[in-house]
Structures are given as C-alpha cells and as structure tokens.
Amino acid sequence: MTEIRKCKxxxxxxxxxxYVAGIRAGQLGLDTVIVEGNKAGGVCLxxxxxxSKAIIHAAERFESLQKHSVKEGHxxxxxxxxxxxxxxxxxxxxxxxxxxxxxxxxxxxxxxxxEVIKGWARFTEAKRCIVNTDDGEITIxxxxxxxxxxxxxxxxPFMPCDEEFILSSSGALSxxxxxxxxxxxxxxxxxxxxxxxxxxxxxxxxxxxxxxxxLSIMDKEIRRPLEIWLKKNKVTIHTNSLARGAEIKxxxxxxKVNLIxxxxxxxxxxxxxxxxxxxxxxxxxxxxxIENMGIRMDASGNFIRIDRQCRTSAPGIYAIGDVAGEPMLxxxxxxxxxxxxxxxxxxxxxxxxxxxxxxVFTEPEIVSVGLDPEQAKNRGEHVIIGKFPLAAxxxxxxxxxxxxxxxxxxxxxKDDHVILGIQAVGSHVxxxxxxxxxxxxxxxxxxxIADTVHAHPTMTESFHESVMKTLGHAIHSA
Amino acid sequence: MSKYEFKLPDIGEGVVEGEIVxxxxxxxxxxxxxxxVVDIMTDKATVTIPSPIDGTVxxxxxxxxxxxxxxxxxxxxxSENSDELGxxxxxTEPTNKSESEILPKPEVIAEPEVIAEPEVLADPxxxxxxxxxxxxxxxxxxSEIPNNIRNNERILASPAVRRRAREAGINLVxxxxxxxxxxxxxxxxxxxxxxxxxxxxxINNNHNAKRExxxxxxxxxxxxxxxxxxxxxxxTIPHFSYFEEIDVTQLExxxxxxxxxxxxxxxxxxxxxxxxxxxxxxxxxxxxxxALFDDNVNIVRRHSGINLGIxxxxxxxxxxxxxxNVETMDIWTTAxxxxxxSGAARKGTASLDELGGSTFTITSLGRDGGLGATPIINHxxxxxxxxxxxxxxxxxxxxxxxxxxxxxxxxxxxxxxxxGADGAAMIQHLKRMLENPALIFI
Numbered sequence: 001m002t003e004i005r006k007c008k009x010x011x012x013x014x015x016x017x018x019y020v021a022g023i024r025a026g027q028l029g030l031d032t033v034i035v036e037g038n039k040a041g042g043v044c045l046x047x048x049x050x051x052s053k054a055i056i057h058a059a060e061r062f063e064s065l066q067k068h069s070v071k072e073g074h075x076x077x078x079x080x081x082x083x084x085x086x087x088x089x090x091x092x093x094x095x096x097x098x099x100x101x102x103x104x105x106x107x108x109x110x111x112x113x114x115e116v117i118k119g120w121a122r123f124t125e126a127k128r129c130i131v132n133t134d135d136g137e138i139t140i141x142x143x144x145x146x147x148x149x150x151x152x153x154x155x156x157p158f159m160p161c162d163e164e165f166i167l168s169s170s171g172a173l174s175x176x177x178x179x180x181x182x183x184x185x186x187x188x189x190x191x192x193x194x195x196x197x198x199x200x201x202x203x204x205x206x207x208x209x210x211x212x213x214x215l216s217i218m219d220k221e222i223r224r225p226l227e228i229w230l231k232k233n234k235v236t237i238h239t240n241s242l243a244r245g246a247e248i249k250x251x252x253x254x255x256k257v258n259l260i261x262x263x264x265x266x267x268x269x270x271x272x273x274x275x276x277x278x279x280x281x282x283x284x285x286x287x288x289x290i291e292n293m294g295i296r297m298d299a300s301g302n303f304i305r306i307d308r309q310c311r312t313s314a315p316g317i318y319a320i321g322d323v324a325g326e327p328m329l330x331x332x333x334x335x336x337x338x339x340x341x342x343x344x345x346x347x348x349x350x351x352x353x354x355x356x357x358x359x360v361f362t363e364p365e366i367v368s369v370g371l372d373p374e375q376a377k378n379r380g381e382h383v384i385i386g387k388f389p390l391a392a393x394x395x396x397x398x399x400x401x402x403x404x405x406x407x408x409x410x411x412x413x414k415d416d417h418v419i420l421g422i423q424a425v426g427s428h429v430x431x432x433x434x435x436x437x438x439x440x441x442x443x444x445x446x447x448x449i450a451d452t453v454h455a456h457p458t459m460t461e462s463f464h465e466s467v468m469k470t471l472g473h474a475i476h477s478a
Numbered sequence: 479m480s481k482y483e484f485k486l487p488d489i490g491e492g493v494v495e496g497e498i499v500x501x502x503x504x505x506x507x508x509x510x511x512x513x514x515v516v517d518i519m520t521d522k523a524t525v526t527i528p529s530p531i532d533g534t535v536x537x538x539x540x541x542x543x544x545x546x547x548x549x550x551x552x553x554x555x556x557s558e559n560s561d562e563l564g565x566x567x568x569x570t571e572p573t574n575k576s577e578s579e580i581l582p583k584p585e586v587i588a589e590p591e592v593i594a595e596p597e598v599l600a601d602p603x604x605x606x607x608x609x610x611x612x613x614x615x616x617x618x619x620x621s622e623i624p625n626n627i628r629n630n631e632r633i634l635a636s637p638a639v640r641r642r643a644r645e646a647g648i649n650l651v652x653x654x655x656x657x658x659x660x661x662x663x664x665x666x667x668x669x670x671x672x673x674x675x676x677x678x679x680x681i682n683n684n685h686n687a688k689r690e691x692x693x694x695x696x697x698x699x700x701x702x703x704x705x706x707x708x709x710x711x712x713x714t715i716p717h718f719s720y721f722e723e724i725d726v727t728q729l730e731x732x733x734x735x736x737x738x739x740x741x742x743x744x745x746x747x748x749x750x751x752x753x754x755x756x757x758x759x760x761x762x763x764x765x766x767x768x769a770l771f772d773d774n775v776n777i778v779r780r781h782s783g784i785n786l787g788i789x790x791x792x793x794x795x796x797x798x799x800x801x802x803n804v805e806t807m808d809i810w811t812t813a814x815x816x817x818x819x820s821g822a823a824r825k826g827t828a829s830l831d832e833l834g835g836s837t838f839t840i841t842s843l844g845r846d847g848g849l850g851a852t853p854i855i856n857h858x859x860x861x862x863x864x865x866x867x868x869x870x871x872x873x874x875x876x877x878x879x880x881x882x883x884x885x886x887x888x889x890x891x892x893x894x895x896x897x898g899a900d901g902a903a904m905i906q907h908l909k910r911m912l913e914n915p916a917l918i919f920i
Contacts, residue, residue: 416659443634443661
C-alpha cells in the first residue's frame with residue numbers, strides 16, 4: 001500500500017524557479033511539496049551560473065597573479081615565483097561554494113515549511129504523480145502543480161558527451177586537470193564564458209561556431225570588445241563551421257581527440273585534449289508523464305505553452321522557467337515562481353515585466369536590457385543613442401576595467417526620452433545591470449537618470465554619462 | 479646618449495588626433511620612465527601620456543591648444559637607454575609594457591579592424607542562446623512570456639503602480655498618466671479610484687519631456703485667402719506705424735453714464751462705437767486716410783462716406799465685416815450696427831455686401847489688447863487703426879501724479895499716399911476727440 005501525500009501545491013524541480021516558488025508558497029502558508037531528483041538549486045546552482053562564475057573569478061585571479069609574478073611586476077606589486085594552477089583544488093573550492101548555496105536552499109525551504117521529497121516524479125494524471133524515493137514510492141496528489149523541470153544540455157548525436165574527451169558544460173566545470181587545448185563547439189554565451197576562463201587559466205582555445213558570428217544574441221558593436229579580447233588572447237574562431245564528429249586517438253595518457261568540422265565546404269581536423277559542446281539547451285518537457293496531464297505545448301512542440309500568469313492549458317497546472325519558454329534564464333524562472341505562488345494564494349498577479357536582463361560573463365562582460373538600437377528601429381521607434389567609454393571613467397581606470405575597451409550605451413525614444421534599452425560591455429559591468437533594469441521597469445526617462453546623483457568614483461557614473469551623452473551634454477566626453 | 483623621438487601613440491577608439499591640453503615637462507627637464515609628460519584631449523577623453531623612457535627633454539613640439547595627429551613627434555629626448563629601445567629614432571611605440579599600462583585601450587592598437595560581417599539580428603525574444611544547433615530556438619518567437627516592450631504601446635508605470643492597479647482591478651491602458659512622457663503615477667491611480675473610474679488620471683503635469691511631435695496643417699480655404707491677402711498688403715504697401723496714448727478718463731465716465739440709461743436687454747456701449755463716431759467726424763479733415771489706392775492705375779479714391787471695417791476673429795479665421803456710412807449714425811445705431819455685422823461674421827451669416835466696401839479698418843483685440851501692435855493695412859485701404867486695452871495709469875499732469883485711464887492706439891499707413899505728418903495729424907485729431915468726448919457729439 002503506497003502512501004498518498006495530499007497537498008495544496010506540488011512543485012516539480014527545485015531549481016531557481018521551483019525553489020523560489022516553494023519558499024514563497026511556504027511563506028504564504030500553503031501546504032507545499034517540492035520534488036527534486038538531484039540536489040536543490042538546479043542547473044544554476046550546481047552546474048551552471050554559480051560554478052561557472054566561481055571558475056571565471058579564479059581564472060581572472062590567476063591571470064592577474066601572473067601579471068604580478070613577472071620580474072618587473074605590475075602596479076608596483078611583485079609576487080615571487082610563478083603562479084601555479086591546481087585544477088582539482090580549484091574544482092574543490094568551487095564545489096565548496098556550490099554546496100554552501102545548495103545547503104542554503106535546503107535550509108530555506110525547510111524554514112518556509114516546504115516538504116522536500118527526493119526522487120524523480122512521474123505523472124499518471126494531471127495532478128497526481130508517483131515519486132520513486134530511497135524509501136520507496138510515494139504518490140502525491142495536489143490541488144495545484146507547478147512544473148519547473150528546467151532544461152538540459154543538448155548533445156550532438158554524432159559525438160555524444162562522454163565527459164572524458166567530449167564534455168558538456170557540466171564536465172567542463174569539474175575538471176581535475178587543465179586541458180592544454182580545448183575545442184568549443186558552439187559560440188554562444190556558455191561556450192564563450194568557459195572559453196574565456198579556460199584561456200585565462202592557460203588552455204589553448206578554439207571556437208567552432210555554425211553561424212556567421214559568435215554571440216549572435218548581442219549586436220555587433222557590443223560584442224566587438226569581446227572579439228578583440230579573443231583575438232588578442234589567441235583564441236581561434238571558426239565561424240560558419242559545422243562540427244561533423246570526433247575521434248579519440250592515441251593510447252594511454254597521451255590520448256587526444258580529433259574534432260572534425262566543415263568550414264567553407266572544406267573538411268578540417270583539429271587535435272585537442274578536450275572538446276566542449278555548448279550548442280544550446282533543450283527544455284525538459286518529456287520523460288516524466290507530461291502526456292498524462294493534458295497540457296498543450298507551444299508551436300515548436302518543445303516548450304510548455306503558458307499565458308501571462310504561467311497557466312498551462314490544464315486548470316491548476318502552471319509551468320515556469322526554462323521548460324516554459326525563452327529566455328532560459330534563472331532570474332526569469334525565479335520571478336515566475338514567486339508570481340505563481342502568489343497567484344495560487346489568491347493574489348492577482350501577471351508577468352508584466354518590461355524586460356529580462358541578459359548578462360554574459362565573458363572578458364569583457366556584456367549586459368543587455370531592453371532593446372538594442374537595431375531592435376528599436378525595427379519596431380519603428382525613432383531613437384537617440386548615447387555611448388560613453390569606460391576609458392573616460394575614473395573608477396574604471398583604477399580597476400583597470402577600461403583596458404578591454406568597454407562602454408555603456410543607452411537607447412531612448414527621440415520624442416519623449418523614454419529609455420528603451422541599455423547595453424554595456426566591459427570588465428565588471430555585470431554589476432551595473434541592476435540600475436539598468438530598474439530604469440526600464442520604472443519607465444525612466446533620460447532626465448530621470450540625468451537628475452540622479454551617481455556616486456563618485458564608481459563605474460555607475462558611466463551610465464549617468466551615457467544618458468547625458470544621449471541628451472547631448474556628457475561632462476567627461478566630447 | 480642618443481636622441482629618441484616620442485610620437486603621439488594611437489590612443490584607440492578610432493582617435494586620429496588629439497589636442498595638447500597641458501605639458502608636464504619643459505625643455506631641459508630630466509624625466510623618468512612613466513613620469514607624466516603631456517595631457518592630450520581627444521573627442522573621447524583626456525589622457526595623460528607618460529614618458530616612455532628615462533631621459534632629458536630636448537624639444538617639445540606643439541603649443542597648448544594645438545591639434546596633433548597620431549604619429550606626430552611630441553617630444554625629443556636625449557636618452558641613455560635608447561639602445562634598449564633599438565636606438566631607432568623613429569620608434570613609435572616605445573615598449574610594450576609602458577604602452578599597455580598607460581593607454582586607455584591599447585589592446586586595440588595593433589588589431590586589424592574586425593571585418594564587417596553581415597549583421598545577424600538578435601531575436602529579441604531569444605535573449606541568450608548559443609547558436610550552432612538549437613532546436614528550441616526555431617519557434618521560440620511563439621514563447622508566451624509576456625513582454626510589454628514587444629509592442630510600441632508599452633505602458634509606462636513602475637512595478638508598484640502596476641501591481642496596485644492589478645489588485646484594484648484597474649486596466650492601466652485606460653489611465654492617462656500625468657508623469658513625464660505620460661508615465662502613470664500613484665496619484666493617477668488615486669484619482670481614478672476616488673472617482674470610481676470616471677477620471678482617467680490626474681492633471682497633466684508633463685513638464686519634463688521635450689516635445690518633438692510636428693502636426694501638419696494644410697493652409698487652405700479662408701486661411702489661404704487670409705495668407706494671400708496679407709502677402710499682397712505687406713508686399714505692396716510700405717507701412718509706417720504710429721503709436722499714441724489716449725486719456726479716456728472722461729470717455730469712460732460718459733460711457734458709464736450712457737450705459738446707465740440702458741436696460742439690461744439693450745446692448746451696452748464699449749469704446750469702439752465712440753471711436754467709430756470720432757473717426758466719422760474727423761475724416762473730412764483727413765481725406766487721404768479714408769481712401770482706397772488702386773495701385774494698378776495709380777489713382778487714390780478718397781471716399782467721403784465712412785465705411786469702417788471691423789476686424790473680427792471667428793472660429794473660421796479673420797473676417798472684416800463693414801459698418802457702412804457711420805457718418806449717418808448716432809452712437810446707439812453705431813453700436814448696434816457694429817454688433818450686428820460682427821455677430822453675423824462670427825455666425826457665418828454675413829452677406830457679401832456686409833463683408834466688403836470698407837474705406838478704413840479698425841482692429842481691436844479687446845481684453846487681450848496689449849500695449850501696441852503693428853497692424854497690417856487691409857489692402858487696398860491706406861490706413862488702419864489698432865485699439866488696445868484701457869487701463870489705469872499714473873500720469874503727470876500739472877506737476878502732479880494722478881491716476882488716469884489710458885488707452886493706447888497703434889496705427890499703420892500706406893506711406894505711398896499718406897505721409898507721416900498726415901497720419902500723425904489724423905491720430906492726434908482722434909486723440910483730441912476721445913479725450914474730450916463732447917466734441918464727438920457736436
């Protein structure tokens with residue numbers, strides 16, 4: 001006889017969408033169960049955002065240590081000896097951060113009164129699922145279901161990841177030894193972030209991208225400083241190049257892998273230590289009984305179809321995060337999760353965000369909120385645009401953040417000065433994104449930002465200045 | 479010891495020249511590597527350029543304020559170390575080290591331009607995707623993540639306002655925001671809630687936004703006629719204008735006394751009938767002013783009858799209905815006839831006859847009369863009188879400051895046929911009449 005657990009809210013998946021929904025539902029006094037087959041925190045905490053940022057930070061530190069350990073030092077600081085990398089130790093340090101955060105999530109869920117059931121759920125009916133746990137099967141029946149199953153790495157069928165020679169991003173974040181050479185298949189943000197970090201750690205990196213451009217989600221102007229950094233740091237980029245397969249060659253410790261790819265109708269072979277496949281992510285919308293729930297998919301058949309309240313076509317069933325559509329970003333999932341918990345608690349809510357910020361943690365970092373100039377023009381907006389170089393920002397210079405040629409760019413409507421989009425590229429610019437998105441959500445005009453005193457010396461002054469530039473009177477720039 | 483020439487390096491950002499803002503060294507100075515030597519201002523930023531080497535300055539090129547192209551020699555050094563630098567006097571970039579640590583964006587320098595590639599438009603809905611193979615991407619536009627920015631009619635309101643509106647069941651589409659650019663504020667919701675939705679927003683307080691909308695108005699119909707008429711008048715008539723103050727204290731008294739005798743149903747007298755009466759009295763002495771000039775045949779036709787055009791603003795534009803033969807009327811008839819024709823013009827019922835035949839025109843802006851104007855003559859007439867607002871003014875009379883009611887008049891004359899003295903004489907005559915209104919009735 002299996003136990004039946006009845007609850008008000010059942011959440012499938014404890015990633016950044018699910019766990020936030022769970023905590024909020026708990027806060028609102030709803031009887032909530034969350035089912036997770038892995039560790040809490042989802043891809044984001046375990047094998048995504050957080051661990052990659054830890055590695056990226058370490059890589060940056062390693063790079064700067066190397067600057068100081070040359071004979072003449074740097075900025076008057078000299079470190080004796082050479083900076084050395086112990087990849088296994090780095091991975092351990094990273095795991096420590098991840099564990100701290102995932103344990104934190106567990107504790108938060110517990111404090112909010114949410115029951116966490118470890119195991120994989122399988123739905124037999126719309127609001128009924130069976131979970132295989134270590135202690136046997138549990139059947140759960142819920143009044144409301146929140147699907148937050150997330151997304152998975154996409155394998156190339158002709159060269160599936162073995163995590164030994166052909167790595168997914170997860171594998172690349174758990175290396176025990178730094179590969180001398182890496183070929184990255186897919187020049188999107190995941191591949192480029194890891195590519196930059198590996199380059200700084202000392203790998204020789206080659207990027208193989210299928211389309212005309214790397215990071216094609218960003219406009220040409222904003223990605224140019226990244227392209228320059230990659231070139232300067234001897235990262236080879238093959239665009240319009242399609243991976244065709246991989247062959248493992250050699251014996252024992254000297255084994256390497258050949259990446260075969262087509263470029264300009266020519267067949268190329270590249271011998272590397274590791275191949276990293278980052279060609280995108282697919283929503284986890286299959287394999288857990290969705291077919292028994294009566295839920296409609298969107299036109300692509302990949303994502304669950306939702307409305308502005310994250311409701312699916314089945315009453316009482318909601319979907320949030322990566323499984324419910326683009327953009328597949330943790331902060332979107334969290335915002336949706338919080339909203340759905342409140343809707344279930346009877347509050348009137350709608351997902352009415354003006355924009356979802358997008359950040360790429362490459363060197364330099366890239367931030368985009370709202371519309372870029374091209375997108376704005378395509379929507380028939382008459383825009384004015386202002387750009388301010390970090391090279392003219394005092395704080396940036398003291399941080400050496402101007403060295404990557406960054407800038408902040410503002411796109412505003414010409415007639416009423418409503419800010420439509422803000423982009424920035426440069427070292428450390430990711431932390432500027434909070435003000436950018438606040439400006440958009442508050443419906444800020446250029447004058448709102450211009451009339452706000454920005455602390456000196458900070459890099460936020462460059463946002464202020466880019467707005468003034470748009471208005472035609474930047475102080476520290478002609 | 480050898481000579482080393484330091485040239486303005488490429489500062490990046492596409493900068494091709496810079497302005498010398500300040501020299502930190504002068505000839506004969508001994509400088510050390512990395513000592514600041516010069517400030518260069520580009521259109522991007524001001525950059526302090528440090529010395530590339532240890533040495534003694536033997537010459538400086540350029541004064542403060544000079545624009546110097548990239549590659550120009552800025553300073554010549556006598557250097558002991560120049561051997562290390564290759565001893566080549568034409569070395570542009572002294573050492574990699576100093577270059578990479580000083581300049582704002584040195585990385586760019588050696589880079590060939592990134593080749594212009596066809597722009598791949600980032601799909602706004604696909605914020606972050608890698609590109610090689612991405613089945614999810616294909617139909618991602620179908621994603622139902624609401625995104626208000628998707629349409630151009632984005633509602634401008636803070637998240638807190640949006641939340642409050644939703645909870646109050648108010649659709650923000652129906653609210654007119656009073657903030658800059660139409661941003662909806664809490665105050666707008668307050669008003670909407672307080673009036674149970676009758677009012678769509680608080681009073682517009684849109685003072686921040688620069689307005690750039692342009693509305694095209696076709697100049698057609700009456701407007702075009704007016705425009706043509708004005709052009710004929712201004713192009714063919716050399717106007718001269720003449721201004722005067724008239725003390726209407728007595729006239730005001732008379733007007734009030736006369737009005738007292740009227741019951742409520744009868745029209746009250748304004749200043750205008752008195753002015754019209756006065757003009758009809760004085761014109762025989764100034765025949766050159768009550769005339770039509772046919773400039774095609776060079777004949778001025780001086781009229782003995784006084785037909786006064788009354789410039790009248792209507793919804794459709796400016797009309798000039800005419801009160802004919804004022805010389806035959808008394809003050810009451812003048813007043814009622816003026817009201818009748820201007821009323822007809824406003825209502826659009828004036829006959830062609832009532833809209834033509836004037837020999838002189840009066841223009842009065844009533845309450846908005848102002849202090850003065852330069853009226854445009856109603857061609858082919860030769861003179862026009864503008865009447866301004868009467869108001870109490872301190873006036874010096876017999877060495878004392880007294881309060882008098884003063885009305886200004888502006889007049890324009892066709893200088894081809896009316897000389898200054900003649901125009902002035904007419905206005906002075908009019909002034910005497912109005913200041914001593916009994917004269918009007920003699």
